[in-house]
Amino acid sequence: MTDLAFSLDQVRYTPDHTLILADVSLDVSHGHWIGILGPNGAGKSTLLRIMAGVLPASSGIILFEGQALEQWSTRERAKQLAFLPQRTDLSFPFRVREVVAMGRTPYLERWQNESEADERIVEQTMALTEISRLADRNVLTLSGGEFQQVMLARALAQQPTFLLLDEPTTGLDLRHQFEVVDVLTTLVQQGVTIITVLHDLNMAASACASVVLLKSGRVYAAGPPQDILTVEAIRAVYGVDVALGENPETGALQIIPLRATRPTG
């Protein structure tokens, strides 16, 4: 076992000669929450999907737990690593508990039914993500935010050691955003490695141990948020002037957007 969860070397993604990701090299160690940040179209989701193994990179080396990602059997990988895409289109009237139970797929043989242990895990995951009251609802009748929580529960029911989430809090109200962050923070404390694509810089600053700032498919900077999220970097990457402050209660870095400007650098 190496001490690196992920090690990316010169990873490129260039479908049809369009440069989406260029030479991304990145090391992710165990038990941290890493935030992938950057403006729209910077390649955040692409990077996450490549790391989740659901999108093959055009070139480069991706080591997951010291072993080339593509050498993992999809099933063994699924027991270690859960992936939550930005959005899921489901047009069939499954009940919430059925969808959450799909997280147990990698543990079940084709002919096997969910065991009582699986059902208990489903119940507990729903309790953890506070969706137990929705358990028997038709997923098609849920609000967007509720559905997003169900999908998070589905990923957690996989009991992963690595959790790759694409904007897990987008579409949630403030309270539910806090709940999700609390759940994820607890998981990190238990040793789970979490990588999330985030839009909310303040959330990244307070929750993530380190952030990766992407700009036009390249890593602009990576490291602890207080070192990376500088006025200059945010102006260069997002094209926004910000003021930096401190959260009066937690002491975390606080980013106050001021005005749009031209990206520099």
Next chain:
Amino acid sequence: MGRVSSSSKSLPLSPESAVVWNKSWLIPVFGVLLVVSIAIATALGAVTIPLHTTTRLLTYGLFQLPIDGDERTLATIVYLIRLPRVLAAALVGASLALAGTMMQGLFRNPLADAGLIGVSSGGALGGALAISSGFAVGSSFLLPCATFAGALISAFGVYLFAARQGGTSLTNLLLVGIAMNAIWGSLTTLVLSLAQDYEISRQIFFWLMGGLDGRGWAHVQMVFPFVVIGFVPAFFLSRDLNVLLLGEETAMSLGINVEYAKRLLLVFASLLAGAAVAIAGTIGFVGLVVPHMMRLILGPNHRLLLPGATLGGAIFLVWCDLFARMVIPSEELQLGVITAVVGAPLFLHLLLRQDKTQRNSA
């Protein structure tokens, strides 16, 4: 190293927490309904034979027991004319409904149908060519062979075009299906318009409308292996189908071999749909309506839905065919017309109701 695990206090399991199986008792009920439907459909016809006589004659036929002289005529009607036709209806219905269910899962759209990827219309073109060229005159087997070949070629073509760059994008697949349908459909019209003989174009036209007129044991024997071959992977892939509904990337991240599953689903759904077209021509709405109804009764989980739709499709088509035979005493209606007349309004009703429930609760 840590791993996501919930608090160790174990919650009590509610009876509803069983994830799927609380409706599984309905499957044997559908099985019984199918057997009853087959018996009733065999008893009814131009000559109505009492149900107990039919059942007795069927049992005798099944065990090849000797039959009294004065019952021989009835036995011939029951065993050689009606039963194979009813069984053909059941098999065609089961194939169309199962193929439809698989396609809807594959395309993640409850309105998708095996006909969508052009398999049915490809089969129809094969059949039309066989009839107009006189190829189908030789033996009753040749028409089914031609339609089956057309369906397979069409499915192969769809796959070839849609699966180009490593993976099969579902949007691609649907668009290629639309193109295929347009091509096969216009070629069939061309074949129909080029047929010199009025009798031949009438024959093609009738076959295209769909029906089971004069289908015998030969046809049942022809379609039976395909249904069995199509069945097995369907049940084997029910969990893959469920998870595929969450999207291909999510399915992949859950350990499903997505490309493999998609290919198998495509091939076996094509086999089933092609075999159905071969026997009965193009019969619409079975592959669309039956899975819909079954989803309303059994829910969307494919572990129940696949067997449910198979049995439901068989029951549906047995009754539709009985209606086609019985509604006008001396005439026979085309089965495709019946399924369309029954299916289209029902389908619209289901669609509107689903739309309403979705909007109300949104």
